[in-house]
Amino acid sequence: MKVAVYEQIARIGHAAASAPRLMLLELLRQSPRTVEALARESGLSVANASQHLKVLRQARLVHAEKDGVFVTYRLAGEKVDEFCRVIREIAEARLLELQQIARTFDQERGGHEVVDRRRLLGRIRRREVTVIDVRPVEEYRAGHIPGAVSVPLAELEARLASLPRARDIVAYCRGPYCVMAPKAVKALRARGYKAAALADGVAEWRAHGLPVASGDAA
Helix, strand or coil: HHHHHHHHHHHHHHHCHHHHHHHHEEEEEECEHHHHHHHHHHCCCHHHHHHHHHHHHHHCCCEEEEEEEEEEEEEHHHHHHHHHHHHHHHHHHCCHCCCCCCCCCCCCCCCCCCCCHHHHHHHHHCEEEEEEEECCHHHHCCCCCCCCEECHHHHHHHHHCCCCCCEEEEEECCCCCHHHHHHHHHHHHHHHCCEEEECCCHHHHHCCCCCEEECCCC
16 A cells, blocks of 8 residues: 555656756746747747656646647646745755856856845835836736736837836846846846846745736736
8 A cells, every 4th residue: 555655656756857847847837838838938849848748747737728729738736836846945955066056057147136025025015116027928917026017028128218217126037047037137237227136936926925916917
């Protein structure tokens, strides 16, 4: 009986024991996606992404919904989101190799703004700071920091005139290993804006018990 139990539990470990599959899970933490969108964002071929998603689906880590010719994947509940977060935190705490990679990665992109999350939320509500979400718009709609404005990185240049110069700007994307927010900050600073990148993504914000908004409204 014990062996049978652990054989079933091991299915989760097997499904997660793959860098591409962990990357796909992390993308699905941001928003539901089609296999085509997942392949594009992860750099995998559609066929390869489909095979990895099949393994994740067999382990009941993701759900799939068919709409016409398209299949949309999403995480199979909050526990899966928590699992993704915890496995990354364990790796960050226990693996010296990952710690070194993280330090180098952070230095190369100019570091992140260290902020008190609740204080930042208060500053947003008092309009003391402008927070921009530079992820694709579908991720913003799925969940964003309350008060944040959707400014996808690809649209930043065209949207500069709409950003106030007299107010601090904080950009965020998918979390500490995402390069979109640091790229946005570099572009903003080059044009005279006072800007900083937030280490948190929406998943980290939610994990700390803070409110998350959805839809098009800030």
